[in-house]
Amino acid sequence: MDAKFDYGEKVRVIKNIRNDGTFMGSNRGALLIRRGNEGYIKGVGKFLQDQVIYQVHFMEQGCTVGCRETELSDLSSPWIDRKFERGDSVVVRQTLSSSGEVVVSVGQRGTILGLESNQKPFYYRVSFKEVDSEDVNSWVIPETVLLLAQSDPLLTGQVLTRSTQC
Secondary structure (H helix, E strand, O other): OOOOOOOOOEEEEOOOEEOOOOOOOOOOOOEEEOOOOEEEEEEEEEEOOOEEEEEEEEOOOOEEEEEEHHHEEEOOOOOOOOOOOOOOEEEEOOOEEEOOEEEEOOOOEEEEEEEOOOOOOOEEEEEOOEEOOEEOOEEEEEHHHEEEOOOOOOOOOOOOOOOOOO
16 A cells, blocks of 8 residues: 655645544644645655555644645645535524524524535535434525634634644
């Protein structure tokens, strides 16, 4: 199993990187690096003898994070920049109605379930209510109507400085 990327190569993260429990100083599931960010390969290793893991240093965020090969791409690969990813917490910027009935109010918080269109304008399936782990109020909503919720410091402009090495 050969590594696709080499030491010093600049790469782009193509999926949100969340803490799987191995990143010290951050809660499990917390967003570490948002998709689209670029970093440099600092080291290459193997996990369980069948997965290549790259130590990627993200200079803007001031941290080094372990990434799988499937989470990275080279900078020459086409890139579609969209604002949201599955699992993101979002807030609605305007009231949404269906058949004249309000179904989602301004400021209501929801969770991105997935991308519905893979080209601009982007539309997302957003869940606004769960009952017994079952989605009972989800809608397909254009990207222009949504904002990231202000719960994650990485999303609100605050920089987390971590010196943890993976």
